[in-house]
Amino acid sequence: MDSAPSTAHRAFTPSEAFTALKTFRPSGRGPWAGVPDSDWNDWRWQLRNRVTTVEQLTRFLPTLTPEERAGAILAGQSKLALAITPHFFTLIDPTDPLCPIRRQVVPRLEETHQAPWEMSDPCGEDSHSPVPGLVHRYPDRVLFLVTDRCASYCRYCTRSRLVSNASGYDFHPEFDRQIAYIADHPEIRDVLLSGGDPLLFNDEKLEYLLTRLRAIPHIEFLRIGTRIPIFLPQRITPELCAMLRQFHPLFVSVHTNHPTELTTEVRDALGRLADAGIQLGNQSVLLGHVNDTPEIMTALVQKLLLCRVRPYYLYQCDLISGSAHLRASVARGLEIMEALRGHTTGYAVPQYVIDAPGGGGKVPVNPDYVLARQPGRVLIRNFEGRIFEYPDGDHPRIAKPDTHRVSFDRD
Numbered sequence: 001m002d003s004a005p006s007t008a009h010r011a012f013t014p015s016e017a018f019t020a021l022k023t024f025r026p027s028g029r030g031p032w033a034g035v036p037d038s039d040w041n042d043w044r045w046q047l048r049n050r051v052t053t054v055e056q057l058t059r060f061l062p063t064l065t066p067e068e069r070a071g072a073i074l075a076g077q078s079k080l081a082l083a084i085t086p087h088f089f090t091l092i093d094p095t096d097p098l099c100p101i102r103r104q105v106v107p108r109l110e111e112t113h114q115a116p117w118e119m120s121d122p123c124g125e126d127s128h129s130p131v132p133g134l135v136h137r138y139p140d141r142v143l144f145l146v147t148d149r150c151a152s153y154c155r156y157c158t159r160s161r162l163v164s165n166a167s168g169y170d171f172h173p174e175f176d177r178q179i180a181y182i183a184d185h186p187e188i189r190d191v192l193l194s195g196g197d198p199l200l201f202n203d204e205k206l207e208y209l210l211t212r213l214r215a216i217p218h219i220e221f222l223r224i225g226t227r228i229p230i231f232l233p234q235r236i237t238p239e240l241c242a243m244l245r246q247f248h249p250l251f252v253s254v255h256t257n258h259p260t261e262l263t264t265e266v267r268d269a270l271g272r273l274a275d276a277g278i279q280l281g282n283q284s285v286l287l288g289h290v291n292d293t294p295e296i297m298t299a300l301v302q303k304l305l306l307c308r309v310r311p312y313y314l315y316q317c318d319l320i321s322g323s324a325h326l327r328a329s330v331a332r333g334l335e336i337m338e339a340l341r342g343h344t345t346g347y348a349v350p351q352y353v354i355d356a357p358g359g360g361g362k363v364p365v366n367p368d369y370v371l372a373r374q375p376g377r378v379l380i381r382n383f384e385g386r387i388f389e390y391p392d393g394d395h396p397r398i399a400k401p402d403t404h405r406v407s408f409d410r411d
């Protein structure tokens with residue numbers, strides 16, 4: 001069966017706005033125009049000069065709204081601090097209160113509003129922590145929260161209960177117990193370093209941490225979750241890349257939400273990681289007025305491939321307290337997935353997931369392509385809305401030769 005194409009399908013013609021979104025541009029210097037290159041390109045200078053106060057926000061962002069001003073004042077007293085690197089700050093359009101970069105990092109008063117279904121630990125990580133800072137949710141892998149610091153703070157952060165507490169430690173106080181737990185559990189073959197942001201450690205500390213993990217014989221695979229290449233591309237130095245390449249197989253998951261974040265500096269930083277043999281994936285969070293349209297998300301995923309990064313997950317925004325103003329609906333997410341699948345390179349299509357509230361883990365969410373399943377046939381539709389019938393059914397299984405059975409019997 002092959003029906004006529006759906007009228008929903010349209011040939012894609014890039015608009016001027018789409019082409020602009022996909023264009024790589026340098027970050028510019030904004031309020032730091034007089035800063036010498038040697039400072040600007042130094043990641044420690046970037047960290048020292050982050051925007052962290054209401055006064056700085058007011059000075060650098062003359063269009064600061066009353067809601068943002070109130071949010072920034074409260075951020076100084078509440079759980080998630082205000083911090084924005086100069087590099088990332090220059091990507092904000094100061095004339096646009098709905099600027100997608102601004103919405104991610106400038107606090108708003110709405111963060112103090114809590115919907116009844118919102119939580120401080122929406123993924124139930126604390127209830128799956130055998131040792132503080134270690135989350136053992138899935139059978140063969142652990143999430144290792146190695147620091148509470150980030151270069152900038154995302155206003156929708158799932159771990160806002162943990163990050164930015166400025167506790168002043170480098171490794172977690174329970175570091176030795178965390179390593180001992182991993183060493184004592186041979187079923188753990190995969191460690192994801194996150195936080196906070198592991199790439200905020202200096203090279204020596206990070207090398208020590210990776211060396212300790214690589215010394216555990218059953219650890220096959222290391223991953224680092226980081227937003228540093230996006231917030232602080234200056235940190236991705238040739239020395240860091242040379243150090244990281246000793247620890248393969250090593251994957252790095254970056255976190256990018258909007259194509260404007262992919263500047264020439266970010267593209268080059270990601271290229272350095274890729275040149276070091278590191279597999280790069282991207283995780284995006286679906287955010288209202290940030291990336292909740294097919295056009296923006298298509299530009300983002302295509303631009304990520306140009307940066308040698310495979311789009312990996314698109315997350316429905318977790319039910320973190322005070323994030324309702326940033327959330328987009330599941331219907332929007334499905335519309336975006338529908339616009340991606342088949343319409344662009346398969347490698348560019350991330351898996352859309354909802355982290356089940358309370359600790360159920362990631363659940364894939366997809367548009368419905370299987371229309372019906374009946375004995376002997378499956379009815380499917382393609383990305384154009386055309387309907388096809390696939391004859392279904394198992395063939396009789398082939399018995400194993402006796403020799404194989406003997407060896408299994410001995411086991």
Ligand code: SF4
Binds near residue numbers: 159
């Ligand atoms: S970089 Fe990650 S851990 Fe840090 S604030 Fe953003 S989402 Fe949270």
